[in-house]
Amino acid sequence: MTYITKPLAHHPALPRNALDLTRRDYEGSMSTLCAGCGHDSITAAIIEACFEMDLPAHRIAKLSGIGCSSKTPTYFLGRSHGFNSVHGRMPSVTTGANMANKDLVYIGVSGDGDTASIGLGQFAHAVRRKLNMTYIVMNNGCYGLTKGQFSATNDKSSPSKKGEANPFDAIDLCQMAIQLGAGFVGRSFSGDKKQLIPLIKAAISYKGFAFLDVISPCVTFNNHPASTKSFDYVRAHNHAVENKLDFVEPQEEITISYEAGTTAAVTLHDGSRLILNKLDHGHDFRDRDAAIMTIRQNANDGQVATGLLYVNETGDDLHDALQTSDRPLNEIPVSELCPGSKALEGINARFR
């Protein structure tokens, strides 16, 4: 909690993007989360990504469920559409919105409780349906809003702040997303914006279900020395499967030269590219089974695999599957959507 709001005054030399906006224009209101919360860093990364991509704020919808993480849409993109839904129900609300208007950029924010417990079913079906959205889980392994009880993503080896052991195995949301058919799956860390920002940009550019599991230490309840979701632990055990990620806008030329054999490029639907540098040679990010193996092997070694874990560059989304009209439904007038009883009679007559 902070009593003064962030002053609107900004650096006179703050860079401006193609829309003549500064990154400050992509902010929301002042965060009320604990000082040092990882979620605030992810918020800052989303702001930076949208600013750098020159996204017009009014073409973005941000949706969330309930929890510390789900409060964050208030803190970014203050000029975008927002929906703070029921606990675990962000995927259905996003589905509805996306069906009505396929032209917006959908950013869903959820937490480990919202996604891996109360909303697990909703999450699974949104993935399965390949809903075109960016789904970000701010994953801190605990219920920060209710005094830090274990969440379903907390590692079995990671006790509570008071030393209580965790009796259950953790759900790995990235493995689950890959299994359920997500086209773009990545994991990152709130304390590593160099990795997180290009991942968010690529996820937004991806057409289909893009999933990002972002480990985000809870400074109040889950940043103690025995935690596996603390700043220190994640920094010490972070295994980036690509050492550096570069997001290249569609119109940009690739100007950096890379050593042969150490880079790979993922071309996204809008023509932008994600350049993966100094790849981990044991990892094939286009192969679902290999991606799951990478995650599991790292976990077995006590490491957290981060970066772009899996991508299917040719995937479809829900609108393709349902063969909806090219025109967003919300732009089609009622007279066309519901042509009346005469038209119905005509249709019925065809079947007689």
Added chain:
Amino acid sequence: MQASEIAARARARMAPTDISNPKYFHKVVDCQWACPTHTPVPEYIRLIAQGRYAAAYMLNWESNVFPGILGRVCDRPCEPACRRGRLQTSNEPNAKDPSKKNAEPVAICRLKRVAADYKGDIDGFLPEIPVQKNGKRVALLGAGPASLTVARDLMPLGYHVVLYDKDPKGGGLMRTNIPSFRLPVEVLDDEVDRITGFGVETRFGHEVTSLKSILDEGYDAVFVGTGAPRGKDLDVPGRKEAAANIHIGIDFLTSVAFGHLEKIGKRIVVIGGGNTAMDCCRTALRLGAEAVTVTVRSPRKVMKASEWEIKDAIHEGIPILDNHAPKSFVIENGKLAGVVFEKMIETGVDARGRPQLKASGELVTIPCDDVLMAIGQDNAFPWIERDLGLEFGEWEMPKVDRVTFMSTRPGVFFGGDAAWGPENIIWAVAHGHQAAISIDAFCHGRTVTERPAPGHTLVSQKMGIHEWSYSNNYDAAARVAVPHADLKTSIRNLKLEVELGYDDKLAAKEVERCLNCDVQTVFTGSLCIECDACMDICPVDCINFIDNAPEDELRASLRVPAVNATQDIYVSDALKTGRIMAKDEDVCLHCGLCAERCPTGAWDMQKFFYVEPQASSACHSHHNAYLR
């Protein structure tokens, strides 16, 4: 990269900032750093905000001795330095260069005046003057700001101080050269008399014509603060014939100040573009002139006068003609009838960036009854004998040590304009403080080159979880304009002060614009968990967590590149991840959000208080009394 190259780069990386050296944080307080006397500006602005005008006044008086005077006529080096001016610009064009917008620093000077206007009775705060003297006698020549400062600093130490001046009253150029519509006589008297009232022996109305005669009186030390009293002249055809109607600007102002001159012709031409020219033209209006024209040889954008003084003159309807070089005086019937100017053309800039001018051949004649010549001032020391062991250098200026202010004759000190030519009042005060330290050392047989160290404190301002002992919120308000007296009446009244000053309500608005730059962002690297919270919350993007590099590379790689090289980068030691914290001090709002957002207290807001040493600590020890 070669191994040697890698090693060289590692060496070139930025070293962690040494915040135990008071110079570092002092420099962050831009206003105080820029002030020659290092007045603790943010501290007194906070006192004004609390309505503690007497305390604010005393804090000023301690460093700059003449808060009431300087609150009106200071050259205000603090204001162009003010951090706020780098964040906010006004909609009003600059009077010198209309293509530029004015920066909007805090109205520091005008707030100082508020402290003076509302101070009430401050006698109880003044230092005690010992009845038992220390047996040392010091002569101060010239009763201007430099000498008066020396007197103030030495009196509490028990010196017997003798103050000489050729004019009947003390104050020097503050009395003779600054017209009373800018500086009322009562304000001047109040602050000059406060010092002479300490028991200074005054020998006013007595022109010193020989330094030897002063030295012969056996003083333990002599301080020369006689200013730069000779106005420059212009030798062009007609000068001699028109002499009766050509006045040297500073002499004209002196005559007006002492009531010797109460009238002037109807049409006046002022030659010159400095502050004296501005005072001359406005004074002429008040003496009844109907058409006053200021002419400057160079383009307006390089005029020497302060921008606000030019603005005031223009506001009073006085045309300023630039690129006008005086060629000759027109004489008709043996009397001045006008001035012939040749128009100049700007042809480019010279190596120092100043405009290069070429004569156009086009002549303009401006008819007039009187000319006021304000083209600069010189020092003049015809009264100093050249066989006293006091060496003179270039331009017949005495050789004076830049640190000790002592001449080549031990025991004779110089300060103010007398030392190195025309400067401003605030510089004269700064010289006075330093000279007083030297004089005290000299009189007690100590080495004058050993200078006392400044004092400083650094104290946390945290009062509670979200509570700071200062008003940390950023107020986006524009600079509050100072109310002026009605133009019609003021341009005909020599005594009516043009600027009315802020009242308490306007002052209360303006104080909130101060960023409290003395409340420092202090970083403790060992506590930092690198959560980025401070970097994300900083409204002006000054905090960075990046890899160390040589300074120029580091500056270029910050979130917003640090192009203002006059502002330092605050650099931490390597943190856990090997990165460093690098903060560009340039436009920090000192809002404390980094400290509020820090989960571990690695950031703290701490007030840095800097005290410039003075000869006597008597004024400083009173500090606690009025700050209680």
